[in-house]
Amino acid sequence: xxxxxxxxxxxxxxxxxxxxxxxxxxxxxxxxxxxxxxxxxxxxxxxxxxxxxxxxxxxxxxxxxxxxxxxxxxxxxxxxxxxxxxxxxxxxxxxxxxxxxxxxxxxxxxxxxxxxxxxxxxxxxxxxxxxxxxxxxxxxxxxxxxxxxxxxxxxxxxxxxxxxxxxxxxxxxxxxxxxxxxxxxxxxxxxxxxxxxxxxxxxxxxxxxxxxxxxxxxxxxxxxxxxxxxxxxxxxxxxxxxxxxxxxxxxxxxxxxxxxxxxxxxxxxxxxxxxxxxxxxxxxxxxxxxxxxxxxxxxxxxxxxxxxxxxxxxxxxxxxxxxxxxxxxxxxxxxxxxxxxxxxxxxxxxxxxxxxxxxxxxxxxxxxxxxxxxxxxxxxxxxxxxxxxxxxxxxxxxxxxxxxxxxxxxxxxxxxxxxxxxxxxxx
Amino acid sequence: xxxxxxxxxxxxxxxxxxxxxxxxxxxxxxxxxxxxxxxxxxxxxxxxxxxxxxxxxxxxxxxxxxxxxxxxxxxxxxxxxxxxxxxxxxxxxxxxxxxxxxxxxxxxxxxxxxxxxxxxxxxxxxxxxxxxxxxxxxxxxxxxxxxxxxxxxxxxxxxxxxxxxxxxxxxxxxxxxxxxxx
Amino acid sequence: xxxxxxxxxxxxxxxxxxxxxxxxxxxxxxxxxxxxxxxxxxxxxxxxxxxxxxxxxxxxxxxxxxxxxxxxxxxxxxxxxxxxxxxxxxxxxxxxxxxxxxxxxxxxxxxxxxxxxxxxxxxxxxxxxxxxxxxxxxxxxxxxxxxxxxxxxxxxxxxxxxxxxxxxxxxxxxxxxxxxxxxxxxxxxxxxxxxxxxxxxxxxxxxxxxxxxxxxxxxxxxxxxxxxxxxxxxxxxxxxxxxxxxxxxxxxxxxxxxxxxxxxxxxxxxxxxxxxxxxxxxxxxxxxxxxx
Numbered sequence: 001x002x003x004x005x006x007x008x009x010x011x012x013x014x015x016x017x018x019x020x021x022x023x024x025x026x027x028x029x030x031x032x033x034x035x036x037x038x039x040x041x042x043x044x045x046x047x048x049x050x051x052x053x054x055x056x057x058x059x060x061x062x063x064x065x066x067x068x069x070x071x072x073x074x075x076x077x078x079x080x081x082x083x084x085x086x087x088x089x090x091x092x093x094x095x096x097x098x099x100x101x102x103x104x105x106x107x108x109x110x111x112x113x114x115x116x117x118x119x120x121x122x123x124x125x126x127x128x129x130x131x132x133x134x135x136x137x138x139x140x141x142x143x144x145x146x147x148x149x150x151x152x153x154x155x156x157x158x159x160x161x162x163x164x165x166x167x168x169x170x171x172x173x174x175x176x177x178x179x180x181x182x183x184x185x186x187x188x189x190x191x192x193x194x195x196x197x198x199x200x201x202x203x204x205x206x207x208x209x210x211x212x213x214x215x216x217x218x219x220x221x222x223x224x225x226x227x228x229x230x231x232x233x234x235x236x237x238x239x240x241x242x243x244x245x246x247x248x249x250x251x252x253x254x255x256x257x258x259x260x261x262x263x264x265x266x267x268x269x270x271x272x273x274x275x276x277x278x279x280x281x282x283x284x285x286x287x288x289x290x291x292x293x294x295x296x297x298x299x300x301x302x303x304x305x306x307x308x309x310x311x312x313x314x315x316x317x318x319x320x321x322x323x324x325x326x327x328x329x330x331x332x333x334x335x336x337x338x339x340x341x342x343x344x345x346x347x348x349x350x351x352x353x354x355x356x357x358x359x360x361x362x363x364x365x366x367x368x369x370x371x372x373x374x375x376x377x378x379x380x381x382x383x384x385x386x387x388x389x390x391x392x393x394x395x396x397x398x399x400x401x402x403x404x405x406x407x408x409x410x411x412x413x414x415x416x417x418x419x420x421x422x423x424x425x426x427x
Numbered sequence: 428x429x430x431x432x433x434x435x436x437x438x439x440x441x442x443x444x445x446x447x448x449x450x451x452x453x454x455x456x457x458x459x460x461x462x463x464x465x466x467x468x469x470x471x472x473x474x475x476x477x478x479x480x481x482x483x484x485x486x487x488x489x490x491x492x493x494x495x496x497x498x499x500x501x502x503x504x505x506x507x508x509x510x511x512x513x514x515x516x517x518x519x520x521x522x523x524x525x526x527x528x529x530x531x532x533x534x535x536x537x538x539x540x541x542x543x544x545x546x547x548x549x550x551x552x553x554x555x556x557x558x559x560x561x562x563x564x565x566x567x568x569x570x571x572x573x574x575x576x577x578x579x580x581x582x583x584x585x586x587x588x589x590x591x592x593x594x595x596x597x598x599x600x601x602x603x604x605x606x607x608x609x
Numbered sequence: 610x611x612x613x614x615x616x617x618x619x620x621x622x623x624x625x626x627x628x629x630x631x632x633x634x635x636x637x638x639x640x641x642x643x644x645x646x647x648x649x650x651x652x653x654x655x656x657x658x659x660x661x662x663x664x665x666x667x668x669x670x671x672x673x674x675x676x677x678x679x680x681x682x683x684x685x686x687x688x689x690x691x692x693x694x695x696x697x698x699x700x701x702x703x704x705x706x707x708x709x710x711x712x713x714x715x716x717x718x719x720x721x722x723x724x725x726x727x728x729x730x731x732x733x734x735x736x737x738x739x740x741x742x743x744x745x746x747x748x749x750x751x752x753x754x755x756x757x758x759x760x761x762x763x764x765x766x767x768x769x770x771x772x773x774x775x776x777x778x779x780x781x782x783x784x785x786x787x788x789x790x791x792x793x794x795x796x797x798x799x800x801x802x803x804x805x806x807x808x809x810x811x812x813x814x815x816x817x818x819x820x821x822x823x824x825x826x827x828x829x830x831x832x833x834x835x836x837x838x839x840x841x842x843x844x845x846x847x848x849x850x851x852x853x854x855x856x857x858x859x860x861x862x863x864x865x866x867x868x869x870x871x872x873x874x875x876x877x878x879x880x881x882x883x884x885x886x887x888x889x890x891x892x893x894x895x896x897x898x899x900x901x
Contacts, residue, residue, distance in 0.1 A: 038894065063466055080682050080755065083861070085472040088462035090861045091868070232896055240890045247452075248883040255876045262869025263654055263776050266758060271781065274759035274858070275751075284812070355766070444889060448882040455879060475686045475728035 006033045030216055035235035036242045037222035039403050043113040044220070045249025046106050052250050053103040054208065058201050060096040061145075068148070070194035072187035075150035076276045094265040100142050101268040102257045104291035107135060111319075116343055118331030119221040125323040127214040130207055132320045137204045139316075142289065144197040150190060151273035152283050158185045158193070160286065164299075167309040184279065224402045225331025226395055234399035285360065293357030294350050298376065300361045301369035311373065318380055325380050327387030335393045338386050346379040479609030481601070484540060492557040494545060497608045501545035502596055503557050503569075504606075507580060511567055512538055515581035525592045529581045532595050542598055542606065543582040547571040549589035554578060569593070643762060644780075644787030644810055647848070651855060652779050654870065657863050658856050663694035665839070666853025669827050669846050674753065677745065677818075679733030682754035683857050686727040692863035693856055701727050708732055746804045748817030757781040757851070757858040781858070782851045784810065789847035792820040822846045 007028040009015040018025055067086050069078035082089035111131070114120055120128035143161060147154045162179045166172040181188030219228055228234045236242070260267060268290060272283040288296050295312050302308035318325070333340040353372045359365045396402035469477075477498040484504060487493055492505035507515075515529040533541060547554050549571065555561040556569035556578075564570030565586060566579035576587030583592040598608040650659040667688065670680070685705040688696045696704070705725035710732060713720035725732075733752070735741035742749050751759075761780040764772060772778070791809035795801055801815070808816045822843045829837035839845050856862070 059463070063463065066466070067470070077682065081470075081472065084682065084687070085470040087465045087468055087470060089466060089470070090865060091462050092466060094865075236895055241895075244883065244887045244890050248880065248887045251876060251880045251883055255873065255880065258869065258872050258876060259773075262865055262872060264773065264778055265865070267773065267778060271759050271761035274755040444882070444886055448879075448886045451875075451879045451882055455875060458875070471686075471690075472684070472728070475684065478726060478728055 005029050030212075030238075031243075032237065032239040034216060034238040035228070035231050036220055036238055037228060037234060037399050038236045038241075039222050039224065039399050040220065040242070040245075041223055042245075042249055043109065044222075045246045046110040046113065047215075048246035049106045049250050049253045050103070050110060051208065052253075053099060053106055054201065054204060057096065057099050057103060058205070060092050060099060061198070061201065063092050064096055065198065070148065070191055072150060072190050072277070075148060075190060079149045091261070094261045097269060098257065098260045098265060100145060101260070101289070101291065102253070103138065104142070105256075106253065107138065108291070111135070112347065114221075115322075115346070116333045116340075117221055117223060118225050118326070118328075118333065120323045121225075121326065121331050122323065123218045124214075124221060127211060127218060128323060129320050130211040130214055132316070134204055134207050134211060135319075136316065137200055137207065139292070141197060141200040141204065142291065144193040144200070146273075146289060147190065147193045148197060149273060150277045152275040152277055153270045153273040153286070155185060155277035155279065156282050156286050157288060158189060161288075162189075164309050164312075167306040169306070186279075221331060222399060223332060223334060224396055224399060225335070226397075226399055226402070229398050230400065287358050290354065290358070293355075294353035294376075295357070297353040297357035297369045298373045300357070301366065301373040315376060318377070322380070322383075326383045327385075328383075328390060328392070329387075330392040330395065335395055336386075336390060337393065338390045339383070342379060342382050342386060345375075349375045349379065477609070479607050481605060481607050484604040484606060487540075489539070491559070494557055497596065501553055502608065503541070503543050503545045503582070503593075505541045505557070505580075507539050507541055511580035514567055515579060515583075518579065518581075518583075524584050524590070527581075527583060527592055532581050532583075532592070534600055537600055537603075540606075541580075541582060542608070543593040543595055545593070547573065547576055547589055548584065548591040548593065549574055549576050549587070554593075642809060644783040646777070646783055647779070647786060649779050649782055649852065649855070651852070651862055653776055654866060656866055658692065658694075658852065660695050661838075662849050662852045663856055664696065665829055666849035666851070666856075667694055668829070669822075669850040670753070670853055672827050673821055673846075674850065675731075675734065677734055677741075677750040678753045679735070680731045680753045680857055681733050682730065682752075683860075684728060684730045685725060687857075687860055689727070690860070693860055694853070698727070705729060746817065748804070750818070753854055753857060755858045757785060757854040759858075760784045779855075782855050785854060786847045786851045788816075789822060789851070790844055 005025055005028075007018075007025040009018045009024070014024060017023070064082060067078065067082045067089060069075060079093065082093050084090075086092075114128065114131070143157070147158045162176055162185065165175045165179065168175065177183065179189070179192075180186065181192060222228075270287070272286075275283075287293065295315055298315050299308045299312040302311045328336060328339060330336055330339075333343050349372055353369070353376060356365055356369045356372060361369075396405065480495075480497055482495060482504065484506070487504060487506040489506050490508050492503055494501050494503060496502065505511075512529070518529075520526045520528055529538070532543070545553050545557070550573065552571050552573035554564075554569035554571040554576065556563040562570045562572075564577035564579075566577055568578040568580045568582060568585075570577055571587065571589065574588050576589035577585050578589075578593055579585050581592075582595075584590070596608055598606050601607050650657060650662065670678075685701050685708075688694050688704070689698050689701045705727050708725035708729070708731075709722040710725045710729050711720055712723050715721055734750075735744060738749055758781055762784050764780070787810040788808060791811070793807060793809055795807040795814075799807065799814070801807060804817055805815050806817070806819050807814055824842050827841065827846060829839060829841055832838045839849075859865075
């Protein structure tokens with residue numbers, strides 16, 4: 001897509017096919033000869049890891065559906081049937097439930113990598129916005145998936161989250177009733193959530209295709225934020241360089257994944273979800289899955305129903321506007337002394353919000369949540385302001401130069417110091 | 428660039444490290460397939476539910492037949508009349524498509540009871556002939572309405588597209604009128 | 610991360626936590642003391658159930674708990690499967706036959722009782738939740754099938770992070786054992802209503818279930834010396850029945866940990882191979898220049 005295709009059909013059949021459907025050319029151009037910046041660090045393997053996770057979730061999900069029953073009176077027991085009776089059912093179910101958490105771990109690393117290296121800036125705005133869309137779809141999918149085992153957390157999570165929509169003026173109540181398909185969360189709700197939980201991953205897949213398409217049009221960002229100037233010097237072909245590195249990253253990630261699946265399969269879940277759904281009693285301590293906790297904390301920080309919902313929505317939507325909120329011309333935080341500190345402060349704020357989201361909504365926690373919510377949105381304001389006056393460090397003239405400078409052990413003054421500050425640069 | 432690619436793909440790819448990595452990857456993918464495929468096999472509950480079942484044949488009067496289920500498959504039990512037994516024994520086995528004597532398909536001393544699977548060996552429909560009033564086909568046995576297979580009073584295929592006789596499930600008599608299927 | 614930004618981050622985190630950690634002290638008092646952490650044979654990466662313990666635990670369940678608590682997801686056949694109590698198939702068939710299972714309808718359209726088969730699940734002591742509550746003065750004895758995974762207690766920060774590395778995940782068993790051994794007289798100032806009992810570890814301390822176990826209540830199989838190899842005490846009964854409950858909740862635990870070890874070993878070796886392959890590939894750039 002970027003530059004001229006280097007694919008040369010070798011056999012007669014390939015030539016015949018290439019003239020009719022150049023699918024091998026497409027694969028070759030996007031996964032073999034596609035030029036990637038030679039200085040990418042391991043944070044860039046998370047794109048590949050995310051593709052792996054999406055495929056893994058879809059495969060295990062399709063298999064689970066073969067054994068699962070989406071009915072309010074049978075769903076809980078059918079999940080236990082998978083855990084007890086189906087051959088390797090426990091493995092497939094734990095892979096899928098822990099896979100959701102792993103998917104989010106990977107996506108958060110991916111998002112923060114984009115934040116640090118300014119991957120949202122021109123010309124990658126559309127690429128970034130597509131990413132935010134994928135993130136939203138992932139959240140919807142994960143939420144509906146969590147409802148399916150029909151345990152206590154499933155049921156009450158569904159009740160609480162669907163009730164968010166009741167905050168909307170005038171139409172809120174109607175929307176909630178339509179979401180439920182009744183007057184409370186019940187079997188119709190479970191059925192439609194099941195249907196949508198099956199559908200959305202394929203929509204994610206579609207947006208991922210667009211995301212990768214957009215990526216291949218503009219090319220990858222890199223730790224210096226300096227665009228590719230000379231394809232020969234600044235890049236390496238995707239295969240074998242990026243391929244083998246991505247696979248290595250994936251396998252290391254699988255070790256983490258396996259640790260949870262085989263040794264701590266319920267660590268990231270809730271004990272309460274092993275109690276069948278009971279519409280007559282809410283668990284004492286109801287929290288969403290860990291990956292929603294920062295947003296949940298923002299929701300609870302605002303002492304107003306509509307305000308809380310709007311703040312939570314804004315916390316996600318604001319990401320889509322980041323390309324225009326960040327006024328700095330320099331992409332990589334490695335060259336932005338103040339921006340870098342802002343970034344790490346933001347990381348701390350997000351983790352802090354996550355912790356607060358898991359705590360009960362009372363006393364000091366509420367006040368802390370409010371402070372952190374202000375800090376969360378403050379990050380975007382600060383990014384806007386800081387970009388106007390911040391004096392970035394000197395950028396390397398090209399990717400190749402930065403690689404050579406760091407290879408020589410940092411004699412090239414500012415340039416080298418900046419890259420050396422980023423310990424992950426290995427590419 | 429071209430010659431550099433040649434050295435990296437031509438000589439190094441064939442070395443031991445690459446081979447070992449590739450082999451390990453293949454082993455990993457292979458191992459991954461095991462759970463994905465074996466989950467398709469009957470689960471433990473289904474297997475356990477397929478345990479043998481006891482059936483009391485006393486209520487079946489001569490000339491009557493019943494349908495029952497074992498492992499989700501229909502089984503016909505027919506209490507045959509003298510005439511039906513005679514007919515089944517009189518057939519020249521050599522002329523049959525799936526040659527089996529009537530004695531091979533019943534238990535000695537209990538020839539009046541015929542116990543067979545009830546799915547046509549053609550494409551699995553349930554032949555008529557068990558309930559009273561249903562067509563028994565041209566040979567006093569069963570007639571499959573789907574594609575016109577005729578079975579005789581021993582459940583053997585006599586006419587039509589089905590290739591085999593209706594199979595006899597594993598069973599044993601437990602006394603005169605009690606059988607255990609499975 | 611530069612040193613300044615790291616310090617900034619650390620300060621922020623400390624501030625956030627000190628703000629947030631004011632609360633838990635008050636909460637802990639309300640929820641009661643934390644259950645003691647016991648050593649379980651099935652904990653850790655090489656954990657396995659102790660067959661004899663599971664068999665004893667089943668005896669306690671059958672003779673004491675089963676009159677009120679069902680285990681509706683567990684089938685008799687499970688008792689003989691690998692990784693469980695591993696009773697013989699004959700023992701299981703004989704055991705199942707001692708239960709009456711409701712089946713039907715028969716040809717007359719009526720439900721009938723028949724002796725149990727290994728494929729049957731444990732019959733529940735009550736027909737439904739309402740019947741259970743009516744018989745138990747309003748309280749509902751929870752089903753045991755997954756109870757060991759449905760009970761927990763708050764680990765708190767930072768313990769829950771250490772748990773990832775120590776693989777501690779026996780909150781359920783620890784809580785259940787603590788509850789079974791946690792009956793005591795109410796402190797001064799607490800009056801119990803009829804049907805209420807005081808328990809150290811129950812959240813809120815009031816529990817409807819009366820103290821279920823007493824020393825010597827269940828007779829354990831005798832060893833060669835004519836004595837039970839383990840003491841017949843409340844503590845031992847509680848450990849045994851808890852282990853049995855954990856097995857009911859996670860019947861494939863042993864297979865999971867065994868396969869897990871194989872997968873881990875494979876992945877570590879594969880990752881090592883890939884690392885050196887990657888190094889080799891990156892040792893030379895396509896333009897012939899050596900990599901940095």
